Amino acid sequence: xxxxxxxxxxxxxxxxxxxxxxxxxxxxxxxxxxxxxxxxxxxxxxxxxxxxxxxxxxxxxxxxxxxxxxxxxxxxxxxxxxxxxxxxxxxxxxxxx
Amino acid sequence: xxxxxxxxxxxxxxxxxxxxxxxxxxxxxxxxxxxxxxxxxxxxxxxxxxxxxxxxxxxxxxxxxxxxxxxxxxxxxxxxxxxxxxxxxxxxxxxxxxxxxxxxxxxxxxxxxxxxxxxxxxxxxxxxxxxxxxxxxxxxxxxxxxxxxxxxxxxxxxxxxxxxxxxxxxxxxxxxxxxxxxxxxxxxxxxxxxxxxxxxxxxxxxxxxxxxxxxxxxxxxxxxxxxxxxxxxxxxxxxxxxxxxxxxxxxxxxxxxxxxxxxxxxxxxxxxxxxxxxxxxxxxxxxxxxxxxxxxxxxxxxxxxxxxxxxxxxxxxxxxxxxxxxxxxxxxxxxxxxxxxxxxxxxxxxxxxxxxxxxxxxxxxxxxxxxxxxxxxxxxxxxxxxxxxxxxxxxxxxxxxxxxxxxxxxxxxxxxxxxxxxxxxxxxxxxxxxxxxxxx
Numbered sequence: 001x002x003x004x005x006x007x008x009x010x011x012x013x014x015x016x017x018x019x020x021x022x023x024x025x026x027x028x029x030x031x032x033x034x035x036x037x038x039x040x041x042x043x044x045x046x047x048x049x050x051x052x053x054x055x056x057x058x059x060x061x062x063x064x065x066x067x068x069x070x071x072x073x074x075x076x077x078x079x080x081x082x083x084x085x086x087x088x089x090x091x092x093x094x095x096x097x
Numbered sequence: 098x099x100x101x102x103x104x105x106x107x108x109x110x111x112x113x114x115x116x117x118x119x120x121x122x123x124x125x126x127x128x129x130x131x132x133x134x135x136x137x138x139x140x141x142x143x144x145x146x147x148x149x150x151x152x153x154x155x156x157x158x159x160x161x162x163x164x165x166x167x168x169x170x171x172x173x174x175x176x177x178x179x180x181x182x183x184x185x186x187x188x189x190x191x192x193x194x195x196x197x198x199x200x201x202x203x204x205x206x207x208x209x210x211x212x213x214x215x216x217x218x219x220x221x222x223x224x225x226x227x228x229x230x231x232x233x234x235x236x237x238x239x240x241x242x243x244x245x246x247x248x249x250x251x252x253x254x255x256x257x258x259x260x261x262x263x264x265x266x267x268x269x270x271x272x273x274x275x276x277x278x279x280x281x282x283x284x285x286x287x288x289x290x291x292x293x294x295x296x297x298x299x300x301x302x303x304x305x306x307x308x309x310x311x312x313x314x315x316x317x318x319x320x321x322x323x324x325x326x327x328x329x330x331x332x333x334x335x336x337x338x339x340x341x342x343x344x345x346x347x348x349x350x351x352x353x354x355x356x357x358x359x360x361x362x363x364x365x366x367x368x369x370x371x372x373x374x375x376x377x378x379x380x381x382x383x384x385x386x387x388x389x390x391x392x393x394x395x396x397x398x399x400x401x402x403x404x405x406x407x408x409x410x411x412x413x414x415x416x417x418x419x420x421x422x423x424x425x426x427x428x429x430x431x432x433x434x435x436x437x438x439x440x441x442x443x444x445x446x447x448x449x450x451x452x453x454x455x456x457x458x459x460x461x462x463x464x465x466x467x468x469x470x471x472x473x474x475x476x477x478x479x480x481x482x483x484x485x486x487x488x489x490x491x492x493x494x495x496x497x498x499x500x501x502x503x504x505x506x507x508x509x510x511x512x513x514x515x516x517x518x519x520x521x522x523x524x525x526x527x528x529x530x531x532x533x534x535x536x537x
Contacts, residue, residue, distance in 0.1 A: 057497045065528040096453035096498020097505030
């Protein structure tokens with residue numbers, strides 16, 4: 001089983017254990033799957049809005065590896081083999097300067 | 098109730114003493130923060146000691162040559178962090194060997210380079226900290242104490258930090274937030290990582306010596322290697338190890354490369370330890386879980402900090418620029434969120450060049466344009482929560498604040514402040530996230 005978690009910034013939005021088969025599909029589909037497991041509806045709305053914003057940032061952490069991804073990327077191909085945990089962090093655009 | 102390391106417990110004793118009418122430690126004259134703590138004995142090295150020649154000229158306590166034991170073995174290959182000593186003799190039966198340019202050489206396994214570095218940091222911890230203290234660059238924008246009046250509510254701030262903030266951070270950390278890659282979480286019970294006090298240790302930086310994953314020192318040269326199984330090419334250095342074969346990709350003079358790797362190692366130590374050791378002033382780390390930290394400056398100011406692991410930023414020219422890790426912080430000047438969380442509150446805690454940090458000195462604010470509604474909402478939160486959220490925003494600003502359609506202008510162009518460029522494939526191999534400029 002793979003422990004999966006979803007955050008919006010520092011706020012935990014969802015988390016559940018999934019079998020490797022359930023990690024099929026895109027990053028966006030996986031986020032939607034996690035949101036459907038329950039949680040704060042307001043936070044879910046913010047996450048969905050951010051996922052649809054191309055300027056937003058989605059980070060995936062698996063073990064020691066962190067990478068930025070887009071909703072359309074296939075999730076399983078992004079993860080190292082035999083991964084035990086996956087944490088997805090969605091962030092609004094953060095302007096600098 | 099003991100909340101953390103020796104410094105935290107001392108602060109609790111002071112508070113209790115004040116409550117009982119006795120003067121606190123800070124109010125007594127001529128007493129250092131670490132009074133009474135004897136230097137800890139260091140772990141005995143389980144491999145040949147790294148007490149080899151100090152880096153010539155710089156006085157750094159150990160050097161790349163000692164990590165690789167080239168003073169003993171001369172020729173060495175490093176393949177995927179594994180050190181292999183290439184001797185000059187024929188291999189005996191049953192002994193591991195490598196073929197180097199048509200010659201069979203017995204090899205000795207030297208262990209993990211990363212592990213050697215960790216052992217060197219354990220063995221030379223105090224000397225390394227002292228060296229970093231002397232060699233940390235001067236801050237140009239004011240340190241963590243400079244230019245900041247002590248608040249009237251200093252005691253309320255202290256109570257907030259010890260009784261609310263640190264427990265909240267500890268709870269959040271135990272909820273499964275893993276430390277960022279490459280940073281060793283300091284055990285809060287072990288005290289600040291200054292090399293003093295029992296149980297403390299100097300963390301080894303996450304440094305990749307110049308040259309990539311496969312390279313070798315052989316004879317007068319250094320060779321960058323690449324896995325290769327094709328025909329032998331005359332004149333090119335080749336290393337065959339069982340079924341693995343590597344061929345020369347580029348070469349440099351041994352002494353030149355050794356010097357580059359020394360500089361890389363020393364720079365990594367300064368960047369890893371700089372935040373806690375700043376030009377002789379000792380900043381205490383009251384709490385550090387590898388992601389968040391709480392600092393106490395020599396003049397009694399509390400800073401909450403967030404580590405930013407190494408990252409890469411795509412520039413407008415589509416090149417990918419590499420940035421070292423950083424630490425961002427907010428001075429807890431009050432228990433009133435409105436006074437703590439504002440436009441100029443998130444700062445870089447140590448000298449750090451970045452396109453959104455003016456001046457780049459310790460304590461320089463990060464430019465983070467936000468609508469006023471952002472700060473109103475932040476200030477309505479409990480202060481501990483507001484601090485965490487704003488520091489996360491600061492982290493994302495450093496990493497991902499440069500993008501197409503961002504109407505703000507950076508202080509400096511990205512190529513003027515980055516640590517060089519990196520290929521996307523290399524960044525992925527190193528686990529360094531790339532924050533894209535073009536996102537549509």
